[in-house]
Structure formats: structure tokens, C-alpha cells
Amino acid sequence: MCGIIVSLSMFGQRNSAYQQYIEQYKSAAIDQMRRYKIPASITLSQALLESGAGSSYLATKANNHFGIKVGVGWNGSYVKRDDDSKGERFRKYKNVAESYEDHSQFLLKDRYKRLFLLDPLDYKAWARGLKACGYATLPTYAERLITIIETYELHLYDEDHHGMRRKKKETVVSVEVSRHPVTYVNGIACIVARQGDTWKELAKETKVSKRKLLSYNEVDEDFIIPAGMHIFLAKKAKKAEAKYKDTWHKVKSGESMYSISQYYGIRLKNLYKMNFKGADYTPVTGDLLKVR
Secondary structure, eight states: OBOOOOOOTTTTSOOHHHHHHHHHHHHHHHHHHHHHOOOHHHHHHHHHHHHTTTTSHHHHHHOOSSOBBOOTTOOSOEEEEOSSSTTEEEEOOSSHHHHHHHHHHHHTSGGGGGGGGSOTTOHHHHHHHHHHTTSOOOTTHHHHHHHHHHHTTGGGGGSOTTSOOOOOOSOOOOSBOSSSBOEEETTEEEEEOOTTOOHHHHHHHHTOOHHHHHHHTTOOTTOOOOTTOEEESSOOBSSOOGGGTTOEEEOOTTOOHHHHHHHHTBOHHHHHHHTTOOTTOOOOTTOEEEOO
16 A cells, blocks of 8 residues: 655664654654554554655655555545556645544555454554555565564553553454464465365455465465465565575475475565576575575
8 A cells, every 4th residue: 555665774773863753743643543543653653664754755745654645535636656656646735744644544444444453552463464454565564663663662652641551442353364363474464374274265264365375375276285384465575584684594304495485485486586596496405595
């Protein structure tokens, strides 16, 4: 859904631009939380990430702090900006307050209704839930939000103005499916296969079409799912998480390029490419492979 995400400089460390933005807009985020039950930490972290603390093109030229695209039903002004495609249209607001209000209205759509069953104080579940609902295409979107929240202690704004923790809803659920709890590998929602799983059954259970499951996991429908394999519910990333930057994967007995790609949540063709290997390459025990 969302637009251009500005990289977080000094990721995991505080910087003055982010702190200044928080001071300026924390009241707006808290106001949205009180009216719509969206955690202030989530609103602020999304705004910080999407707008680069208010410094992005969309923020400065269109008061758009959440990278929201025009979409269906928008009759207001817009600006054009290259994103997933060239010259995409993004909403333009009269002021920042309109951007915050529109962000809340966007999350009140049916697509995100399961978020409001989550514990309002569980920012990690909300961040991962947003990604699972398809809010952003960036594979590490949820983990970036969590890092921002923890770095700047934004979760403190999820408590009321007296500093008392609000009561949790009686019904608190996690983002999961019935038999296979959803986990995250490389920032991408996935489940862990069990013995006897079939693509048809998993498609029915996860509400992700069989065609998409096969595409996301780069197999055809004749592929027999081994127990323990990650089954991705969204497209895999081009490279592994940043923590693997200076790490080589040492091939173990029985591993294939495909099983390694599934383990790290990276596309098979990219695994071959970053190791300068052709499709005919078969790894042997002890080989060292780059995954990022």
C-alpha cells in the first residue's frame, strides 16, 4: 500500500531529527489513539519511517507522512512520485493533521480489522500484523517499526496520560491461522509446514490462494511439502536480514539451494546470483554461500 520509505540513518541509535519529530507530533498520535484505538507507538513509528522524520519529498511537498497512495475513492489533490512503478500518485493534504487522520481512517478498513483484536499494548503484534495484512511491500517493514519503537521508547505513549497501563481487551488474539501459527522470517510472514500438509489445505487455511502460495515459494503443485519447511505467505526478499551481512552459510548434508533459500526467506534466483552460480550448480557439504 504505502509509498516511499526513507532509510533510517543510525538505525538502532537515537538522532536529533527523529527526537524532534516525536516531540512535534506525539500529541497527534496520542489523539488518534484515543479516538480510534490505534497504538500511538505504531502511528509514530510508521510516520517516522515513511516520512524520514518529516524530511521526505511526500512529507515536504504533500504533507503526506504515511506514503498513502491515491487509491479508490480519493477525490483530493495528489502528487506524482516513482515508487513500485513510475509516476505513481500519492495523496496530498492541506496539513499534517489531515495526513494523521487519513492514516487512521485507512486502518479502519476491513482489510485491517483483525488488528483491533490485538492487545493495544503489544506493539510487536501490531507491527507484524500490519505487514501480514499487506500494508507495505518492504520485507523488513515490521522489524523496522519495532526497532524505531524500542529505540525511542514510543511504547510509553501507548499508556494513558496518567501513566497507567490501560486494561487489555478480554479477547486478545495473535496473528495466526488455525493449525499453523504465523511466524516471521526475514520480516516476511510464513508458517512452518507439518507432516502431510498439502498446498490445497494450506491455501484454504491461510486464505492465500494456492496459485500465490506456489508462486511465493517458487514451486509447482507437484512439490511435496517436507515437514519443517517455511511456507511463505508473501513474496520472499532478494537477500537475507542485515545480521547476515558478514556471515557465510556453510552447507550441511542434504541441503539444496532451494532449502537454503527457504530457510533465509530469499528468492532462489537471487541466491544463485549473489554467489555467481548457474542453475546447474549443486551445493556440496562444506560449501560457503553468501545469503546477503
